[in-house]
Amino acid sequence: MQRHFPVIRSDSEDAMWQARPEVAFVAPVSGWQGFVTCSLPSFAPVICDFVAVLSARLQQEGRENPDLAAFGFWLRPRQLGQQKIRMAGRAPLGMVFHLVPSNVPTVAFYSWIMALLMGNPSVVRLSSRIDPVQEAMLAILNDLFSLPEWQEIASRTRFIRYDHDEHVTAWLSARCRLRIIWGGDETIGRVRAIPLSPHAQELVFPDRRSMAVFDSQWLASLDAAKWLQTVGALQQDFTRFNQQACASPTTICWLGTPDAAVRRSLLEAIFTPFAQDPALMMERFINSQQNAANDDGIQLDSFTGVALLTPTTSLRLAHIGGGTVAEFIADNLDELLLQPWDMQTCVWVGPDKTRLEHALLVSPGCRIDRVASPGQALAFEWLWDGIDMLAACSRRLARIE
Numbered sequence: 001m002q003r004h005f006p007v008i009r010s011d012s013e014d015a016m017w018q019a020r021p022e023v024a025f026v027a028p029v030s031g032w033q034g035f036v037t038c039s040l041p042s043f044a045p046v047i048c049d050f051v052a053v054l055s056a057r058l059q060q061e062g063r064e065n066p067d068l069a070a071f072g073f074w075l076r077p078r079q080l081g082q083q084k085i086r087m088a089g090r091a092p093l094g095m096v097f098h099l100v101p102s103n104v105p106t107v108a109f110y111s112w113i114m115a116l117l118m119g120n121p122s123v124v125r126l127s128s129r130i131d132p133v134q135e136a137m138l139a140i141l142n143d144l145f146s147l148p149e150w151q152e153i154a155s156r157t158r159f160i161r162y163d164h165d166e167h168v169t170a171w172l173s174a175r176c177r178l179r180i181i182w183g184g185d186e187t188i189g190r191v192r193a194i195p196l197s198p199h200a201q202e203l204v205f206p207d208r209r210s211m212a213v214f215d216s217q218w219l220a221s222l223d224a225a226k227w228l229q230t231v232g233a234l235q236q237d238f239t240r241f242n243q244q245a246c247a248s249p250t251t252i253c254w255l256g257t258p259d260a261a262v263r264r265s266l267l268e269a270i271f272t273p274f275a276q277d278p279a280l281m282m283e284r285f286i287n288s289q290q291n292a293a294n295d296d297g298i299q300l301d302s303f304t305g306v307a308l309l310t311p312t313t314s315l316r317l318a319h320i321g322g323g324t325v326a327e328f329i330a331d332n333l334d335e336l337l338l339q340p341w342d343m344q345t346c347v348w349v350g351p352d353k354t355r356l357e358h359a360l361l362v363s364p365g366c367r368i369d370r371v372a373s374p375g376q377a378l379a380f381e382w383l384w385d386g387i388d389m390l391a392a393c394s395r396r397l398a399r400i401e
Contacts, residue, residue, distance in 0.1 A: 023168065027138045027159040028145040036155040039092035039176075040119040042394060043084040047116060049155045050144070052077045057140055065136050065393065067106055074380055076111065083117070083390060090394040092119035093176030093201065099169070099191060101183050102127035102243070103244040105134035110380050111180055118281060118394040121156035123172055151298055170194045178203065178393060203392050205385055208246040208344035209316050209360055210377060211368075213238065213336065215350030216256035219266065230349065231269045233375030239273045239348050240281070240378060242321050245347040246385075247370075247377045251316055251326040253336055254310075255350070258329075264303055270304030274323040283322030292318040300325075315339055337363040345370045347377050 011071060025031050040047060058072025058286070068231050096115040100108040108124050114123045126134070145154035162168050173179055173194050180203045181188050196202060212234070222230065243250055250290050254263075275282045284307045292298050297312040307325040317326045330336035337359055346368045348356050369386040382389060 001373040022162070023307075024161040024301065025158060026161060027141045028154050028157070029142065032158070033243040034155050035121075035158055037095045039094060039121065040156070041094055042078070042087060042090055043117060044119060046150075046152050047081055047119065048077070048084070050150050051075055051080060051117065053150075054140070054144065057144070058137075061136065061140075065133055067133050068137055068140075070379065071106055071109065072391050076388065081116070082118065082364035084144050087118070087390050087394065089397055090391065093395055094120060094122045094179045096120045096180060096393060097172045097177060098122060098180045098185075099183065100124060100126060101187075102129040102131065104378075105131040106137070106380075107182055108134065108159070109137055111182065112159075114389040115180075115393045116153070116157070116180070117388055120178070120393055123158045123160060123176070125169075125172075125290060126159055126161050128163065144381055164210050164268075166194060173197075176200055183207065205246070208385065209251065209320075209342075210247050210249045210345040210347070211251040211253060211341065211343045212249040212349060212377075213253045213255060213346040213356065214258070214266075216254050216258040216262070218350045220259055230374055231266065233373075234270045234347070234349070235273060236375050237377035238270050239323075239335065243323075244248045244321060245378055247372075249345070249347055249377060250320045251328065251343075252322070253328045253330060255330060255333060255336065265307050267308070268304045271303075271323045273305070275305035278320040284324050287317075287321060287324040291317050291324070294318050315341065333359055339366065339368045341366045341368055342366045345372055345377050347372050347374055350395055 036316075055072045055075040055077070057073070058068045060069075061072070062069035098108065098111045098115070100111060108126055112122050112124050135345075141157075141159070145157070169191065173191075173196050175197070176199050177197070177199060179191075179196055181191050182205045183191075185207045186245055188206050192202070192353070219230075228298050237247075238249055241248060252267075258266075268275075274284075284302075287345060288302075288307045288309065291309055291311075292300065295311060295313050299310040299312075301308040302308075306325055308325055308327045309317060310327050311317065315326070315328065328339075330337075333355060346356065348371055353371050353373060356368075360366065360368055370381070371385070
């Protein structure tokens with residue numbers, strides 16, 4: 001490793017690294033041999049060509065891995081061209097060290113792609129939990145990394161796994177120019193205690209929650225075809241990853257009191273994937289009891305597949321998953337935005353989501369970073385948690401007139 005990180009190392013550091021636990025290299029599988037830490041130009045032709053080939057390959061995965069197909073569609077060349085123009089005048093930072101969670105397997109690749117497009121080499125520490133979607137993506141990357149035309153990308157990329165070990169994390173943290181931490185608040189606190197180089201920056205994505213706003217009158221007016229389309233899209237938002245993704249809605253807000261039959265029909269349809277799983281039934285029961293223990297005034301209403309709780313002291317639940325959802329009713333949008341929401345994503349289920357987007361601009365006490373249409377809550381975007389990811393992975397070059 002000494003040959004490929006251009007740094008001066010002490011004897012004690014050499015001894016520490018030699019005594020480190022094993023690091024598993026999963027893509028490429030060549031170990032540190034040949035790892036290059038010098039950057040490429042942002043949106044270099046080889047980067048754009050590689051991502052275009054990756055995009056096409058991922059879109060072929062539609063039947064086997066729809067998550068990867070959607071990721072590939074998002075990375076299509078037209079999108080990259082728009083971002084290249086937007087990022088003109090920006091340069092790479094240097095090596096990026098990514099620590100990513102296990103609950104959303106594609107986050108690792110999203111984070112890596114953002115750094116790669118801006119020309120940065122990356123070391124991505126994956127969770128030890130093996131996920132089929134993540135493994136499928138790693139297999140595709142290893143196929144591409146084996147080809148001679150993509151060696152400039154492969155030599156600047158390492159996806160690795162290692163057990164929780166502060167020495168390994170510290171070793172890599174001391175050598176990166178940007179550390180990106182995706183994870184819970186505890187994980188971020190633990191990693192932040194590990195020093196960075198004085199020249200390095202840090203980007204964190206802590207615990208966040210998301211919500212959905214249902215326009216009661218609009219829902220009641222839908223014809224059968226539109227109703228089925230809306231339900232199918234909302235299933236994607238609510239039930240993938242067992243509500244553990246930061247963008248998965250765990251709070252439902254109704255604009256106007258919903259018709260009881262419409263409310264029940266909609267919620268049972270959305271949460272159908274959770275209805276027959278005994279493990280999720282138990283998870284809902286336990287989460288409901290734990291939330292009730294936090295607030296003895298909480299109200300519980302259970303339908304097939306979902307437990308609805310009306311909090312009396314908090315606008316979000318402490319214990320979520322398996323179909324455990326907080327519920328809130330407001331007469332109108334103005335009343336809704338009087339609440340101090342702090343949400344990553346809001347799924348707008350109504351006729352015109354620009355209503356909410358415009359209202360948020362003049363509601364400074366209410367933080368909602370992103371408004372999505374049904375079915376798009378978990379779609380990746382160039383801005384995440386209100387952060388421009390490409391800008392965060394780069395620096396602006398000064399122009400002297």
